[in-house]
Amino acid sequence: MTPSPPAPDDSFSLFVREPSGERPEYPVKFALFGAFGDLALSRINKELYEYISTIHPKSLLEVYLCDIIPDSSEARLLAELYSRCRDYRQLDTYFTREFLNLMPMQGGDENQNVLEVEKAIAAVEGEAGEPILTPLGQFIIANYQVTASEQDFTSVFSTPQIIDTDWIFYLALPPSAYSTICSRIQGRFKDATPHFETSDTRKLILIEKPFQTSLKKARELAEALEVMEEESPGFQFYSVDHYAAKWTLSRLPAMVRELQTFRDIVSNTERVVIDLVETKDIPEFRTSYMASTGLFNDMMPHALVALQFLFAGKKVMVRGNRSECLVAGTHEGFVSAAGNLPLDLDDNPHNLETYFSLRIELCVSEQDQEATRTVTVYIRCAKALRMENKKVHIIPHREEDDLPFFTIDIAREDFPEPTIESGYPESLTDGDVSKGELRGYSKIIFDAVSFLRRNKSLKKDALPPPLEFLTPRQSVEIIGNMMEIRKYLQKNNAGQDPFQNPRTYPSGIPCLDEETEFPILSPISPGGQGTTP
Structure with a gap:
């Protein structure tokens, strides 16, 4: 091996990192x-x-x-995975398209039990080739533990x-x-x-x-x-709460702290509209859970995240006597499935609501100040509607003409630019800002x-x-907030729980009551405070 030539007199050593300096x-x-x-x-x-x-x-x-789920047989485990994915509409996520095309009825008969599914898989598995699972499906089976x-x-x-x-x-x-x-x-x-x-x-x-x-x-x-x-x-x-980890919502505390324009909007907020609706209905496997928990308990923690972040560090009181359930509904498929469930040990009635819209009123102030301002909050959560919509609208007082409303699109992980006027840095309104996050x-x-x-x-x-x-203690506080809200919803409904006799509705409706829910359906319109224009 030829030795390296000596370094010239005008050379010098370049600093390089030690391997131990890496994360x-x-x-x-x-x-x-x-x-x-x-x-x-x-x-x-x-x-x-x-x-x-x-x-x-x-x-x-x-x-x-x-x-x-028992894992003694891989064939049975595959059948269980298939059955769950079918009911949750996730077959394409875990099984290959080539395999699904060979299954009866392009994904199987929803009335098939697990044994029938296992036989159907065995009948077509050879024709489908290997593998029948997507990489994600293979990951699930390989790492499964009973x-x-x-x-x-x-x-x-x-x-x-x-x-x-x-x-x-x-x-x-x-x-x-x-x-x-x-x-x-x-x-x-x-x-x-x-x-x-x-x-x-x-x-x-x-x-x-x-x-x-x-x-x-x-x-x-x-x-x-x-x-x-x-x-x-x-x-x-x-x-x-995975809503608190969504990019748009998790940015709110920093935006309030760092951006004067957004801080002014929050400080002058008149209304907040939180709309969390989905096209998905309640799958059969989830009937028992939803009947025991209810949509209110399931979705209100999500809805409250936006308020917790927007008013972080403030003193916020809920005016119980101004709380009102606008409408409550139950999807016809869910109420039918829940009717076949036994009551719990205490004979408590099932929670049937799969749709609710409500209004609550907040008094917001600084921690060290007595002066308060009123913020009206509208919340809608629903299943099996015509279109998905997961947005939060923050609307300042009308007299603050220089402050535009602000919309958070939770589903798209974006801050859509206001349609009436713009007043935000491009880094906030540009949807590309969240790429890679x-x-x-x-x-x-x-x-x-x-x-x-x-x-x-x-x-x-x-x-x-x-x-x-x-x-855990903070979680108890949130549950306490929810129970207090529900108590006042009942008190202000002539003492009757508004969720116990919900209105039945079919799949694909846009809303339950267009006139009553107008502040939610048209939050930015001039009539968005509850009266139709």
Whole structure:
């Protein structure tokens, strides 16, 4: 080998980085409970797969996709996945088009049970070729773990590997399951003794909304979780709402803080219209959950996120005597399916509302000031309508002519430019501004990993949690807000719960009552305060 020639006299050394200066990998183990449920199949699984496929350096060391479906037979597991995807309208997401084209009726008869689906898959599997699953479908099957029983749980989360690194547990389950799963997670770490005392690993348990369906249950769960945190070093429980992780909504606190124009709009807001409606109806698998929870408990946490962010740091009071349910409805398909369900142990009636519009009135002030201003809020949440619409409209007082209204398009992750006048920096109104930004569940996972990394060498709770994380006590406050609103809706409806006898409606309607809901349907029009023009 020829030696390198000596460096000339006029050469000098160029500074280069040491390899150790690069951002180190921070491996975390991740477990999702409810992997075959509606929320996971339609949203979480996709964003989880995208996250581990694109985010570098890799931060999820192992992934466990957990549910109660037996996995003793891969054929049966495929049939279960197919049946769930069919009912949740997700077949194209998890199965290849070549395979689906061979299945009877272009996706199967919805009346087929799992055994019939298993036979149908076996009959066409050879013709479809390999694989019959999309990459996402393969990811689900490859990482699936059954956790139906205590024994299953112990088998999946064995002692040696459960204490060797930090964990994120994500619970996409009905509220009734939270206490059991959290206790099992804590139990597995307790069983890891005597190594438990010497382990400095952290366990982040994230709970989906709704935290609970009643204030009493929410308080009981929060107290139980706080005891678990005290008993088990490294345990941290947070409730998360994926709406708070959406790019548009998560930007609001910074916009209020940094942009004078937007701050002026919020300070002079007269009305806020929150419209969260979908074309999807309630799938059969979700009938029991929705009947026990109700659309009010399911969607109001989302609706309140916008208000929490817009008025962050303010003192906000709800005028209960000015709260009113404008209309309430139930989709004809859902009310029929719910009619076949048994009542719960306390013989409580089912929650049948799949559509509601309401009005509440807020008194907003600075924390250190007595003067208040009134803000009227309209909220509509609905299923099975003609068009999807997920927007928040912020409308300042009319006398503030130099302040335009502001619209947040949650579904499109955009701030559409106002149609009557513009007054915002292009960086806010241009839809391209959000390209490349993490959002939704990808953002939740990224923020959770970053939170663990930043706090690794620090004292517990040394740094605040991500914006979309709420402590159990904060979650109880939100449930309390919702219950108070519902109490006044009933009080102002002659003492009758407005959701107990909702109006039946078919699929594809634009609204329930055009005149009553005019402030929501036409929020920017001159007559948008409740009177038709």
